[in-house]
Amino acid sequence: MRCMANESxxxxxxxxxxxxxLLAVLDEGPAYGYEMTRRLRDRGLGSVGEGSIxxxxxxxxREGLVDTYRAAxxxxxxxxYYRPSSTGRLALALxxxxxxxxxxxxxxxxxxxxxxxxx
Amino acid sequence: xxxFVEQCRAEWKRLGVPEPVADEMAGDLATDxxxxxxxxxxVGELLGSSASDPRAFAAAWATExxxxxxxxxxxxxxxxxxxxxxxxxxxxxxxxxxxxxLVTGEPKVALMTVRAARLGxxxxxxxxxxxxxxxxxxxxxxxxxxxxxxxxxAFSGWLWRSRWGRSQPPIAPA
Numbered sequence: 001m002r003c004m005a006n007e008s009x010x011x012x013x014x015x016x017x018x019x020x021x022l023l024a025v026l027d028e029g030p031a032y033g034y035e036m037t038r039r040l041r042d043r044g045l046g047s048v049g050e051g052s053i054x055x056x057x058x059x060x061x062r063e064g065l066v067d068t069y070r071a072a073x074x075x076x077x078x079x080x081y082y083r084p085s086s087t088g089r090l091a092l093a094l095x096x097x098x099x100x101x102x103x104x105x106x107x108x109x110x111x112x113x114x115x116x117x118x119x
Numbered sequence: 120x121x122x123f124v125e126q127c128r129a130e131w132k133r134l135g136v137p138e139p140v141a142d143e144m145a146g147d148l149a150t151d152x153x154x155x156x157x158x159x160x161x162v163g164e165l166l167g168s169s170a171s172d173p174r175a176f177a178a179a180w181a182t183e184x185x186x187x188x189x190x191x192x193x194x195x196x197x198x199x200x201x202x203x204x205x206x207x208x209x210x211x212x213x214x215x216x217x218x219x220x221l222v223t224g225e226p227k228v229a230l231m232t233v234r235a236a237r238l239g240x241x242x243x244x245x246x247x248x249x250x251x252x253x254x255x256x257x258x259x260x261x262x263x264x265x266x267x268x269x270x271x272x273a274f275s276g277w278l279w280r281s282r283w284g285r286s287q288p289p290i291a292p293a
Contacts, residue, residue, distance in 0.1 A: 032147070032151070033147055033148075033151045034150075034151035034154050034155055034165070037151075037155070037165060038158075046164075047164070047167060048167055052165070052166040052167050052169045052176065054148070054166075054176070054180045055176075055179040055180045055182070055183040055184075056183065058180050058181070058182075058183035058184030058185075059183040059184075061184060062183065062184055062185045076150065076154075077146070077150055079147065079150065080143065080147050
């Protein structure tokens with residue numbers, strides 16, 4: 001039960017910043033869907049919680065935060081590549097700034113808490 | 120194509136996602152799943168809990184992309200837009216005519232009638248009675264036209280607003 005609650009909290013937290021994570025990995029270079037999952041995984045974000053990146057990519061595309069184009073992947077079939085638009089880069093910069101401010105504020109509250117796990 | 124992708128396709132078809140868009144999404148998803156499986160990653164790991172509900176996943180993706188209902192809505196939407204453009208044009212012309220009539224300030228109805236009578240020669244068959252000529256300066260035809268034009272424009276403005284609101288894609292919960 002506690003594990004499920006933790007997973008839900010993690011999912012909720014991720015939901016608020018997953019778009020920033022996608023824009024961040026795309027800022028390193030254009031990528032297709034699975035390639036983004038791989039980049040997130042390489043940074044330790046193996047599971048993106050309850051959702052998946054595809055609907056989120058759809059939203060980023062609709063909001064003009066990413067540009068798309070089709071190109072052949074390494075010898076494979078043509079893939080849809082995503083890269084941040086200028087608006088997307090601005091949104092990333094603003095979002096990261098907001099994230100850092102929120103993280104510091106929450107840390108100021110939670111950091112002093114001593115964690116004691118009953119055995 | 121995997122069963123998961125097939126179920127997504129069925130949902131996109133049900134939702135009226137245009138076929139080329141559905142083809143693109145299905146193709147990308149199928150290729151990603153194959154590549155993930157080659158890396159030893161299951162559909163469940165790739166898509167999280169969405170893997171257990173392909174229809175919900177497909178609906179969320181299409182909704183977020185703003186492609187739901189595009190196929191079914193297109194023809195009627197185009198006809199509706201044409202009708203609305205025509206209606207707006209007619210009301211705008213009515214407004215211009217009403218304003219021109221008001222600006223000139225002449226008893227237009229009577230003048231038009233008099234001209235028709237003159238064209239017909241001296242026979243004053245269509246000549247307005249004197250009382251009509253005097254009253255025509257205050258004839259409400261310009262004002263009626265102006266009122267109708269303004270009402271029509273307001274109505275078409277409301278229609279444009281409601282169409283614009285409908286054309287915005289729904290926002291799915293994150």
